[in-house]
Amino acid sequence: VSAYAAGMPxxxxxxxxxxxxxxxxxxxSLMLESHNDSAVIIAEHIGRRFAGSGADSEEAVLCFAEKMNEKAEEIGCTDTFFITPNxxxxxxxxxxENGQTTQRQHSTTAADLARIMSYCVTASPKREEFLTVTRTQEYSFTDYVLAAPAEEPAPEGAGSSGMGSAWKAGGNSYSCTNHNAFLNMMEGALTGKTGFTSRAGYCYVGALRQGEKTFSIALLACGWPGNKSWKWHDxxxxxxYGLENYEKKDIYREETLPELPVTDGTEGTVPLLQERTELPLLLCAEDEVHTQLQLADSLCAPVEAGQTAGWQNYxxxxxxxxxxxxxxxxxVGEWTFRYCLEKLSEMFFL
Known part of the structure; x- marks a missing residue:
């Protein structure tokens, strides 16, 4: 633990x-109690993997924030900029590059937070671990200290913690309690994270699953001290509203595809094939779905079966x-000199 992390408010x-x-x-500690110091310890540890072991605390945290921003952009967040991990x-x-300085704030939107939660519970390769942590009601742990030197036998069980035989449980114990009361308020409540700052007020990001329907929500500025329970009602x-008005539908559509011109090919065109799949999506009556074909003007021979010729956009x-x-x-083969000779031979000698 660095002095920087230990000094968090x-x-x-x-x-x-x-x-x-x-x-x-x-x-x-982070997900159940929103501990600011724990967030910074985690950020420093991971940030140094990318910034280098010699990076100071603030450099490592900023590197971690850069990785957070890259991931947010990757999953479709358009109005999020992370600076702090907590x-x-x-x-x-x-x-x-022109020497102009701009001030950027740590900021996000309800839509982006709901998108992040959706990724965490449906698409992340670590989604099961995420749900395990965020659904735990009580959790206790200790810090760790170095065990006996290597020339002396290490205390029995020192390696059972996952820290390796060089470490053993220290003398400081900690307990965490899950503050997501909504887990017990509605059937299908899956996970959630509470939050508060003086400017953002009480916030809540959560997910619920009933049958084939999974919803993620985000509430920002949902009351200030004195109105802590408003977020549960909202x-x-x-x-x-989601359960009553949204139904799962497959929006995949079979299109009639044209043949695409082929330049310098043994055939003038090539037939096209669209990828067959399912595109399940929760939709309400007001939602509009349409598709658009985005195809190349032509393909240049030789053309291989399975070669990408365009996109079907939904x-x-x-x-x-x-x-x-x-x-x-x-x-579709290429129109070459050898191909022409073979065709002439077929015409005159067969």
């Missing part, structure tokens, strides 16, 4: 500089939802 785990913890334990307000000065309203309410490849259905 409340709410905090209460760590001291020099202490050692398991990453797994700090994830529970959600505390911050401003970062950025200078462009969360229920949003989930009930739009939901005029926003791009998915793109499926359109491919050449068969091979």
């Amino acid at each position: 409340k709410v905090r785990l209460g760590v001291r500089q020099g202490q050692v913890f398991r990453l797994k334990d700090l994830l529970y 959600g505390l307000d911050a401003i970062l000065a950025e200078t462009d 969360a229920r309203l949003l989930y009930e 739009y939901v309410n005029h926003a791009l939802y998915a793109s499926l490849p359109v491919r050449a259905a068969e091979d």
Whole structure:
């Protein structure tokens, strides 16, 4: 633990500089209790994997934030910029290639937070671990200290913690309690994360699953001190609206595809084939779905079966939802001198 992490404001785990913890334990501290110091310890540890072991605390945290921003963009967030790993307000000065400096704030939107939650519970390769942590009601752990030197026998069980035989449980114990009361308020409540800052007020991001329907929601500025329970009422309203008004539908459409011209080919055109798949999506009566073919003007021989010739784009309410490849259905050879000789031979000698 660095002095920088230990100096984070409340709410905090209460760590001291020099202490050692398991990453797994700090994830529970972060997700169940929103501990600011735990968030920074995690960010420093992961950030140094990319920034280098010599990076100081703030450099490592900024590197971690850069990775957070890259991931947010990858999953479709368009209005999110992370600076801090714990959600505390911050401003970062950025200078462009022309020497112009702009001030960027740590910021996001309800839509992007709901998108992040959706990724966490449906698409992330770590979704089961995420659900395990965020659904745990109580969790206890300790810090760790070095065990006996290698020339002396290590205490029995020192390696059972996952820290290796060089470490053993220390003398400081910690307990965490899950503050997501909504887990017990509605059938199908899957996960969630509470939050609060003086500017953002009480916030909540959650997910609910009933049958084939999974919803993610985000509530920002949902009351200030004195109205802490408003978010539970609003969360229920949003989930009930979703359950009553949205149905799962497969929006995949079979298209009549044209043949695409082939230049310098043994055939003038090539038939096309669209990828057959399912595109399940929760839709309400007002949602509009349309498709658009985006094809190359032509393909240059030789053409191989399966070669990408374009895309079938799916739009939901005029926003791009998915793109499926359109491919050449068969091979088309190239019109070469040898090919011409072979054809002439067939005409005159067969």
